[in-house]
Every structure is written in structure tokens, then in C-alpha cells.
Amino acid sequence: MRMSRLFLKTMREAPAEAELASHQLLLRAGLVSPLAAGLYCFTPLGWRAIQNVQAIIRDEMDRAGGQELHLPALNPVELWEQSGRAESMGDVLFRLADRRERGFVLGATHEEVVSSLVGRTIQSYRDLPFTVYQIQTKFRDEQRPRGGLVRLREFTMKDAYSFDTGWSALDDSYAAMFEAYTRIFARAGVPVIPVAADSGAIGGKDSQEFIFLTESGEDEILLCSNCGYAANGEKAEFAPSAPVEADLKPMSKVSTPGTKTIAELASFLGIEPRQTNKAVFYRADGKPVLVSIRGDLDVNEIKLKNALKANVVEPMDERMVDAAGLVAGYASAVGLSDVTVVADASVVEAKNLAAGANEPGMHYVDTNYGRDWDAQVVADVALARAGDACVNCGTPLETRRGMEMGHVFKLGTMYAESIGVHFLDEDGERKPAVMGCYGIGVERLLAAVLEENHDDNGIVWPAEVAPYDVSVVVLNSEQEAVSDAVNELEPALLAAGLSVLIDDREESAGIKFKDADLLGMPLRMTVSPRSLERGGIEVRDRKSGETEVLAVAAAVARAARASS
RNA sequence: CGGGGAGUGGCGCAGUCUGGUAGCGCACUCGGCUGGGGGCCGAGCGGUCGCAGGUUCAAAUCCUGUCUCCCCGACCA
Numbered sequence: 001m002r003m004s005r006l007f008l009k010t011m012r013e014a015p016a017e018a019e020l021a022s023h024q025l026l027l028r029a030g031l032v033s034p035l036a037a038g039l040y041c042f043t044p045l046g047w048r049a050i051q052n053v054q055a056i057i058r059d060e061m062d063r064a065g066g067q068e069l070h071l072p073a074l075n076p077v078e079l080w081e082q083s084g085r086a087e088s089m090g091d092v093l094f095r096l097a098d099r100r101e102r103g104f105v106l107g108a109t110h111e112e113v114v115s116s117l118v119g120r121t122i123q124s125y126r127d128l129p130f131t132v133y134q135i136q137t138k139f140r141d142e143q144r145p146r147g148g149l150v151r152l153r154e155f156t157m158k159d160a161y162s163f164d165t166g167w168s169a170l171d172d173s174y175a176a177m178f179e180a181y182t183r184i185f186a187r188a189g190v191p192v193i194p195v196a197a198d199s200g201a202i203g204g205k206d207s208q209e210f211i212f213l214t215e216s217g218e219d220e221i222l223l224c225s226n227c228g229y230a231a232n233g234e235k236a237e238f239a240p241s242a243p244v245e246a247d248l249k250p251m252s253k254v255s256t257p258g259t260k261t262i263a264e265l266a267s268f269l270g271i272e273p274r275q276t277n278k279a280v281f282y283r284a285d286g287k288p289v290l291v292s293i294r295g296d297l298d299v300n301e302i303k304l305k306n307a308l309k310a311n312v313v314e315p316m317d318e319r320m321v322d323a324a325g326l327v328a329g330y331a332s333a334v335g336l337s338d339v340t341v342v343a344d345a346s347v348v349e350a351k352n353l354a355a356g357a358n359e360p361g362m363h364y365v366d367t368n369y370g371r372d373w374d375a376q377v378v379a380d381v382a383l384a385r386a387g388d389a390c391v392n393c394g395t396p397l398e399t400r401r402g403m404e405m406g407h408v409f410k411l412g413t414m415y416a417e418s419i420g421v422h423f424l425d426e427d428g429e430r431k432p433a434v435m436g437c438y439g440i441g442v443e444r445l446l447a448a449v450l451e452e453n454h455d456d457n458g459i460v461w462p463a464e465v466a467p468y469d470v471s472v473v474v475l476n477s478e479q480e481a482v483s484d485a486v487n488e489l490e491p492a493l494l495a496a497g498l499s500v501l502i503d504d505r506e507e508s509a510g511i512k513f514k515d516a517d518l519l520g521m522p523l524r525m526t527v528s529p530r531s532l533e534r535g536g537i538e539v540r541d542r543k544s545g546e547t548e549v550l551a552v553a554a555a556v557a558r559a560a561r562a563s564s
Numbered sequence: 565c566g567g568g569g570a571g572u573g574g575c576g577c578a579g580u581c582u583g584g585u586a587g588c589g590c591a592c593u594c595g596g597c598u599g600g601g602g603g604c605c606g607a608g609c610g611g612u613c614g615c616a617g618g619u620u621c622a623a624a625u626c627c628u629g630u631c632u633c634c635c636c637g638a639c640c641a
Contacts, residue, residue: 012590012602013576017634027575037633092639109641143565143639150641157641209641218640301638314638404641441641475600510601517601530600538600 001468003503007044010515020216022450023148025459029518038145038153045519048467050156053446054135056187056464057158064180066133066160071113073137077103079112083418088311094139106139111411111437114161115419118433125165125425128433131173133160135442147216149447150403156442163433165425170410170434177438181210181406184440189462190448192405195221196231198302207409211402212448221402222384226395233399234302236384237391240294243350244275249366256363260329262295265363269354272296277347277355277367279331281316284308288316288324290339291381292332294346294353300383307342307379332356333373334364343375344382405445411435459520460543468501469563471521473512475528477504485527485552489537492556498563517542523559
């Protein structure tokens with residue numbers, strides 16, 4: 001490709017809207033152009049990079065035994081109602097109707113459609129197992145698109161779905177995908193770590209995310225430097241500090257004026273926060289919920305949502321607090337009847353906690369779970385924080401920011417049951433298939449590639465993602481010796497299976513070099529009177545900056561080596 | 565949706581407080597010089613100042629409303 005003909009415009013300065021390095025580079029290098037929030041046009045150069053990312057993914061999916069297929073983006077809304085996600089994914093779905101007012105959604109993911117397809121197709125255990133995948137556009141009406149390609153409303157996702165006869169077989173399919181993911185991210189030049197994760201709206205059991213650790217990430221990750229425990233903050237477990245041990249004391253009511261916070265209460269009573277029982281109010285699918293948790297801990301809303309099997313959990317607004325008869329600052333489950341109570345494991349184990357008396361200015365002291373109050377749900381709903389003890393080894397956990405690059409999880413039979421994917425086993429018994437699903441965001445992966453692979457001068461493409469293998473900078477092309485050399489070099493590179501971007505523009509040398517650095521192809525070859533004087537083609541490694549002058553054949557061989 | 569910021573040629577910005585001829589740098593076009601790290605000189609093209617109302621003799625500037633974009637949070641690949 002000749003740059004004089006390439007549809008591309010680079011920019012000296014990044015638009016003010018871009019904050020992330022990847023976003024700035026994408027715009028400066030002209031790889032993308034924004035159309036609206038969360039919607040981007042890809043220019044030919046950017047599209048080549050996307051296609052290269054897809055090629056890596058496709059290659060590894062195929063290697064792992066995946067079979068690519070294609071599914072409609074337009075889905076009948078009934079299918080989503082059948083799985084329950086028309087409601088649970090709610091606002092995220094783009095909805096529309098056809099001319100006969102039949103309802104559709106734009107696929108935000110494809111568990112429903114693939115389940116429907118597979119359900120219509122398989123009959124016997126002999127048809128299993130298999131893993132199918134698609135690399136397709138997904139649509140999500142995100143609350144906040146952001147970070148350039150990090151969070152889009154229309155994006156490409158590689159989604160793989162495994163179908164097995166049982167849970168142990170699923171373990172094998174899952175392991176194969178896990179291995180494929182490790183290889184994909186390594187090839188793309190993005191370091192990732194697997195972490196335990198919440199399975200979110202898609203549902204399921206075991207779930208791991210591949211996280212690219214970066215300060216610009218959206219997720220908080222908890223890590224144990226000792227045993228390697230790693231989990232998303234949504235999911236992270238930890239060992240709360242031990243409760244204060246004591247014999248059970250009788251409960252009594254005390255006046256505690258002006259103690260609406262745990263800190264005030266603990267100070268007033270002369271006890272530690274972990275000797276108090278904190279009440280936090282939520283609205284779960286519209287119903288009031290009181291969460292009872294030890295005063296030194298905070299509530300993890302994701303864990304709470306899962307414990308309640310609720311679709312939506314949000315803090316209770318004041319009106320609802322009043323309607324439920326709760327007294328902010330002085331509430332507890334003691335003597336409360338009309339509100340669902342969720343008890344964190346921490347308050348169930350602890351003894352003699354101070355708790356609200358459900359009237360202003362009053363608290364109980366020495367309340368005990370089971371004796372003085374009860375809960376409909378007991379679960380771990382505590383939020384892990386930096387410094388909390390690792391569940392496995394007790395080492396203080398660290399927190400880091402990270403970007404979710406991929407997610408693998410064991411779905412189980414939920415879609416098989418709701419949509420209908422059944423088979424007859426060896427005994428003639430009808431069973432639901434056990435599914436797994438495995439996603440990677442293609443554009444986001446490209447963003448991470450750039451986030452990780454750049455320097456002050458621009459992009460430093462990993463070989464497999466680079467839009468072209470070689471940039472050729474031509475200087476003084478009006479000199480015959482130079483044009484002859486280019487005319488020999490280009491076909492030789494192409495014949496070696498390399499892709500080449502030749503800068504034949506009428507620009508100064510400085511601009512061409514700056515652009516070559518910005519665009520970041522792994523190798524730059526300069527053809528100029530000076531290089532020819534020195535014996536041929538100047539070959540420069542974008543990453544190391546190492547430069548050598550080689551004859552055409554040697555330069556081609558060098559490039560072939562670099563791209564393999 | 566809550567909080568914060570911003571909308572002025574393709575990009576980066578000034579001008580807004582204190583109303584009065586829309587400006588600068590880059591990019592782009594033409595001419596010349598230069599020719600290995602965004603070079604120099606000259607001449608040009610390009611803007612309903614996000615949009616809609618209002619105040620005023622007069623609005624980029626003041627008032628009201630609205631839209632869009634970015635950042636932080638809640639959600640996801």
C-alpha cells in the first residue's frame with residue numbers, strides 16, 4: 001500500500017476528548033473516528049488491526065476445537081423473555097419493532113440464540129460435546145460508554161459456547177477455552193491474570209475474568225501477594241478480623257443521643273466498630289431489605305444481589321426508608337418484622353453487638369443473632385478492601401485497577417432449561433445440556449494492545465497485530481537509484497508474504513519518520529540516497545530502535561524473521 | 565441516572581467576566597526555498613461561535629431552555 005493513496009489522516013495533537021493513551025493513539029494515528037458516544041468508525045488501517053486481533057482469536061479458537069458460526073444480531077424479543085433477560089438485562093437492550101409491531105432486540109450477547117439453535121439441532125448424547133463460537137457485533141445501551149474503545153455501545157465480541165453432557169465434561173471444555181485465552185492474550189501482547197469473578201447478568205457458576213492490570217481499568221481487583229489469590233472486587237472473599245470473644249450477655253436498651261454513625265456509636269459506648277451491628281437499607285427489585293453487617297465492614301452490593309437472587313439492588317431512598325418504618329442511624333433487625341433481613345456472616349458469628357433500637361437516639365447493647373433477632377438470608381455480603389486478610393492464607397490483600405479482557409464461565413443448565421436444549425443420555429433419560437460461555441471484546445482488546453504497547457513517539461505494535469509488517473520510508477524518490485531500490489524492495493517483501501506500507505508522500509523526512517513512529521509498524525525501512533550510499537536499506541526496529549543497513553535480500557530476510 | 569467539566573474552521577486553543585469588525589498555532593491550497601526527525605518565506609481557502617428562544621440599537625459574550633461530548637460513580641467484553 002502506498003501512503004499517498006491510503007485513506008488516513010494522522011494528527012499532531014490528540015483531540016481534547018481523549019484521555020487514555022490508547023484513545024489518544026487511536027485518534028492521532030487515525031485508526032478510528034468517533035461517530036457518537038460509544039460508536040466508532042474504523043479506517044482501513046484500524047480495521048486491519050482489528051482483523052488481525054480477530055485472526056489471532058479465530059486461530060486459537062479453532063486450535064481449541066471451536067467451530068465458528070454466525071448468528072442474527074436481530075433477535076425476537078420472545079426469546080429474551082423466555083430466558084428472563086428481557087427483564088434482567090433491562091435497560092441495556094436496544095429494542096425495536098418491525099413494521100408489524102413485532103418486538104425485537106439487538107443481541108447484546110447470544111446465549112439465547114445459540115441455545116435455541118442447538119436445542120433444535122441436538123437429540124442425543126452422541127451429538128455432544130462441542131464448542132461453537134462467533135465473532136460478531138453486539139449492541140448494548142450502556143449507561144456510560146467510555147475510554148475510546150474500552151466501552152462501546154456497538155462492539156465486536158468473540159463469544160464461544162460449549163455444550164456438554166455433564167458438569168465434569170464441562171470442566172474439560174472450560175479448561176480448553178482457558179488455555180486458548182491465555183494464548184490469545186500472549187499473542188496480542190497484553191499481559192493478563194485470571195481472577196475469580198462474579199457471573200453477572202448472564203448467570204452461572206464458576207467464573208473467571210482475564211484482567212489486564214492497568215491504572216485506567218474500570219475494575220478493582222484484590223490480589224494476595226503470598227498465595228496468588230486474585231478476585232474481582234465484586235466477588236472477592238476475605239477473612240474479617242476475629243470478633244471479640246465473650247460470654248453472651250443479656251440485651252439491654254440504652255440512650256445514645258447523636259450517634260447516627262458507627263464511629264459515633266462506638267466512641268459513645270467506648271467499644272470498637274467491630275462490636276457494633278450496622279444496618280444498611282437497600283431496595284431489591286422494589287422490595288425493602290435491611291442488611292445487617294458488622295460495623296467495621298461494608299456491604300458488597302453484588303454479593304447482596306446474588307444472595308437475594310435479585311435483578312436490581314440499589315440503596316433505598318428516603319421515602320422508602322420512611323415507608324418501611326426504618327429509623328436511619330438507629331435501625332437494626334432487632335424487633336423488626338416487615339422488612340427482609342439479610343445477615344452477613346460476620347454478625348452471625350459475633351457476640352454482644354450494639355445495634356439500633358429502631359427509635360431515634362436509642363440503641364440496644366449486647367444483641368446476639370438467633371437469640372434477639374433473625375434473618376431470612378445469611379450470606380457473605382461483605383466488601384473486601386485493601387488490607388483485609390486473604391481467605392486462603394491471611395496475608396493482607398492488595399488492590400489494583402484492571403480492565404476485563406475476557407470472561408469465561410460455567411453457565412450450567414439455566415439456558416438449556418429456559419430455552420430448551422435437551423438430549424437423551426445412554427439410559428434414555430432426557431437431560432439439559434450443560435453449557436459454558438466464553439467472551440472476549442475485540443475492540444477492547446485492541447485498546448489494551450495500545451495501552452500496553454506504545455512509547456512517547458507512538459504505537460509499538462506487537463508483530464501479529466500490526467496493520468502492516470513493514471513501513472518503508474522513501475526519501476528523494478525522484479532519484480532513480482532510490483526508486484529502483486524501492487521497486488526492487490516492495491515486490492520482494494510481498495513475495496515473502498509480508499505486508500508493506502510505503503510512504504511515498506511529498507512530505508519532509510521529519511514528517512515521514514514521525515508518522516512511521518506514530519503508526520508503529522514493527523520494522524521501518526528507509527530507502528534514500530544516504531542509505532544506498534551505505535549499502536542498501538536502513539532497517540530499524542520500532543521497539544528497540546536498533547538500526548542496520550542491509551542489502552534488499554537481507555532486509556527482506558530480516559523482516560520475515562521479525563514477523564514470524 | 566447522580567456528581568464534575570466542555571462545546572468557537574479538520575485538530576489544539578484564545579476571545580465570554582466588562583456586549584460593538586471572529587482571532588492564533590497546526591493542518592489544507594498555490595508559489596518559492598529546503599531536503600534524514602513534524603523546516604522556512606509569501607499568498608490564500610475554510611467558521612449560521614452546539615441548537616432554540618429571550619434581553620438589547622447591537623449577542624460567541626447576558627438570561628432561559630435544550631442537545632451533544634468528555635471525566636468520576638453505579639453496569640459490562
